[in-house]
Amino acid sequence: MLSNTLLMALREIQRNVLRSGLTVLGIIIGVAAVIVIVTLGAGTTRQVGSEISKMGSNMITLVPGGDMRMGGASGAAPPFLAADVEALRRELVGVSAIAPYAQRMDQVIVGNENRRVNIVGTVAEISVVRNWKVTDGRLFTLSEERSGKAVCIIGATIRKEMMAGMEPLGATVRVGKLSCEVIGVLEPKGQAMFGGDQDATVVLPIRTYQRRIVGNDRIAQILISGADSADLSDLKLQITQVMRERRNIAAGERSNFSVIDMTEVAGVMQTTIGVMTTFLSAIAGVSLLVGGIGIMNIMLVSVTERTREIGIRLAIGATEREVMLQFLVEAAMLSAGGGLLGITLGLIGAASIAPAINVPFVFQTSTVVQAFLFSAAVGVIFGFMPARRAARLNPIEALRHE
Amino acid sequence: MSKQGSASALMAEQSPGPLVAFENVSKIYGKGDAEVRALNGVNLQINAGEFVAVMGPSGSGKSTAMNILGCLDKPTSGRYLFKGVDVGGLASDQLAMLRRHFLGFVFQGFNLLARTTALENLELPLIYQRIEKARRRAMALEALETVGLADRADHTPAELSGGQQQRVAIARAIVTKPSLLLADEPTGNLDSARSHEIMQLLTRLNRERGLTVVLVTHEDDIAAYAGRRLDFRDGRIVRETRNTGKPSHAQ
Incomplete structure (x- = not known):
């Protein structure tokens, strides 16, 4: 029926x-x-x-300024310096990698190609913190980082669009007024969440970036990756303590920096x-x-x-x-x-x-x-x-x- | 399944009395000043195998009597016995079962389902009887053959003439092999030749199959096909005539 x-x-x-x-x-x-x-x-x-997982797991970002914000340094708050990175390296427990990080848009010239791209200053440890992989060539060596040598790692877009038909490794790229040698090519990462090509980038050792590109010794962000077993909230607490001490912030006073847990943001x-x-x-x-x-x-x-x-x-x-x-x-x-x-x-x-x-x-x-x-x-x-x-x-x- | 049970109990019963009987049946519509006494103490017995014509002007109560006979309505007072069972005490589902298994209806306006083939129209009552498809088909085709329209099985009502539609309607009424066929002015919408065809068909079903037929009509020559004629007036049967001779128009 x-x-x-x-x-x-x-x-x-x-x-x-x-x-x-x-x-x-x-x-x-x-x-x-x-x-x-x-x-x-x-x-x-x-x-x-x-x-977020592309950015690296267990990642904590340290930025100047008291407000919770994503990236970018606040004008009023004092920026970080190389000594801060060293201090964190010494004091923190349960950390797998620490990388200073700064970036700005600047002119990049390869032969006749000329383009404004994102210039990043950092250290080799960034490959751990943000899961960056080098497909060709290598990362910076410690001595290159210390001496501020004119070497760079390029993003996949730079290779594809500005260096077509060229062997990238050993080639010379002009970043602003600096000529540097390409020692590596990054694995493609694709579009960013809110537009923008993450692969249109040139990465320099932080010291090279500070001296030859921006002309100061500031570090915009410090990226910290916790060890696999690390308790992120404990790590955040450690970072806060170290930085408050270094900056002589009295108890009860507000911090002039922020510790941002990316998984929390996600x-x-x-x-x-x-x-x-x-x-x-x-x-x-x-x-x-x-x-x-x-x-x-x-x-x-x-x-x-x-x-x-x-x-x-x-x-x-x-x-x-x-x-x-x-x-x-x-x-x-x-x-x-x-x-x-x-x-x-x-x-x-x-x-x-x-x-x-x-x-x-x-x-x-x-x-x-x-x-x-x-x-x-x-x-x-x-x-x-x-x-x-x-x-x-x-x-x-x-x-x-x- | 208790409904089916009561229906089959009725079917099994070999009642010696009349097929249907009115015992002092009255039907009153409305209340107070607006009260209308459609039937007023009617007594009536119809035996199995009879062919009865019901006549009377409009408002005489004949339609009300047909509705009660067809278990579509219940008397206000008195008893309506169907195979000896008092219909007045049955619930609406049980009345539906009575109609499903024992009654066939033929209407003046044919009342076939539009845009539905003759065969499917015939299958409809069998679907409600839960008869499975293959057997349903066979029964429907057989009934169509009985009314001489086997070759029109796949035609919709719109593709059939009035006379053919009424024959399909008759086939639908008899496909379930009912005990009682109620025909409400079945020739009212047909011309004279078609009317007599329909009446000959009903007469044949009555004689060959012993089908009990109750027919409402306004025309004397149509009523002449019946073996007994009841004249209604003002909610009563005022005259009852037995037709002993052969109907004048038959054969």
């Missing part, structure tokens, strides 16, 4: 394809919107996660994305409600139109329950079908938007299943009233209905 009911419902929907389609348009749009938002939200969350960002996704989904969900009302409306019209049919069915022996079930199944099938269509459109939409905004396309089975069940439930809930009305028709009057 149930298979017959399903078949009857399917035929009734097919008879009025256009109307059925318009009826479930709200459901289709609502489900598609929810799927797009949730899928892109999940993609962004994953993107943030991988972006966590906050992911939570924010989650809240945004939920909020936007809720708005899209309202259209599901509107879609449900559309289904109720059309089912009521349908019951009126088919009054005679209902009369015939009751006369030949259908029970009220069977008539009710027929209309309920029809409504559920309509909205579930709309849900399927919406899921398909939503996935197509998400898959085509994802590359455009530079996030991965993340297919989530649970979201799809939930969207489908929810849309079917909308049909049952909003189909209930019309179905009950159909079942309660008086067969005599229904048969007389014109």
Whole structure:
């Protein structure tokens, strides 16, 4: 009997394809919107996660200034110096690598190619802290770092776009007024989270950078990577103590530097994305409600139109329950079908938007299943009233209905 | 399945009495000043195998009587016995079971499902009887053959003439092999030639299969096909005529 009911419902929907389609348009749009938002939200969350892990696990960033901020030194707060890095190296326990880090945009010239790129000053330990890998050549040696030698490691973009056809190792690159020898090429890292090519970069030893590029001895950030077993919160505490002592900050006074745990930042960002996704989904969900009302409306019209049919069915022996079930199944099938269509459109939409905004396309089975069940439930809930009305028709009057 | 159970209990019963009986049946619509007494203490017995014509002007109570006979309505007072069972005490689901298994309806307006083939129209009551597909098909085709429309099985009502539609409707009413066929002005929408075809079909079903037929009509020559004629007026049966001779128009 149930298979017959399903078949009857399917035929009734097919008879009025256009109307059925318009009826479930709200459901289709609502489900598609929810799927797009949730899928892109999940993609962004994953993107943030991988972006952070690309930066290196267990990484703590030390920046001047009392405010929690990402990167960049505050003008008022004193910057770090090489001595600070040495002190941290001496005092901290549970650290795998420490790297001073400074950067600015500057002119890079290779032969006839001329481009403004990101110039970074750091040390070889950066490869541990930020997971940078050198595909060709090598990292800086300790003596190169100490003497401030004119050597550099270039990003993949510089090699590809400015040194096409050239052997990069041993070549000379001009950075600002400095000519330096290329000793290594970095592995490509791809687009950054918020735009920008991470591979359009030239890395110099920090001392070379300070003396020959910026002309001062400041260090914008100190990047610290905890050992695998290290307790990050304990490490943060150690760093804070060392730096407060070095800067003679009295107890109770605010620090003029910040210790930022990147996984913590990632966590906050992911939570924010989650809240945004939920909020936007809720708005899209309202259209599901509107879609449900559309289904109720059309089912009521349908019951009126088919009054005679209902009369015939009751006369030949259908029970009220069977008539009710027929209309309920029809409504559920309509909205579930709309849900399927919406899921398909939503996935197509998400898959085509994802590359455009530079996030991965993340297919989530649970979201799809939930969207489908929810849309079917909308049909049952909003189909209930019309179905009950159909079942309660008086067969005599229904048969007389014109 | 208790509903099915009570239905089969009815089926098994070999009641010696009449197929259906009205015992002092009254039907009152409305209340107080607006009260309408559609049936007023009607007594009536119809035996299995009878062919009865019901006549009367509109408002005479004949439609009400048909609705009660068809278990679509219940008497306000008095008893309606179907195979000796008092229908007044049955719940609406049980009434549906009675209609499903023992009653066939033919209407003036044919009342076939639109955009549905003749065969599928015939299968509808069998679906409610939970008869499986292959057997359903066979029964539907057989009934279509009985009314001479086997070659129109795949036609929708819109593709059939009025006479053909009414024959499909009759086939749908008899496909479940009911005990009682109720025909409410089955020839009302048909021309004279088509009307007599339909009446000959009903007469044949009545004679060959022993199908009990109750027919409402306004026309004397249609009523002449029946073995007994009841005239209703003001909610009562005012005259009962037995037609002993052969109907004038038959054969």
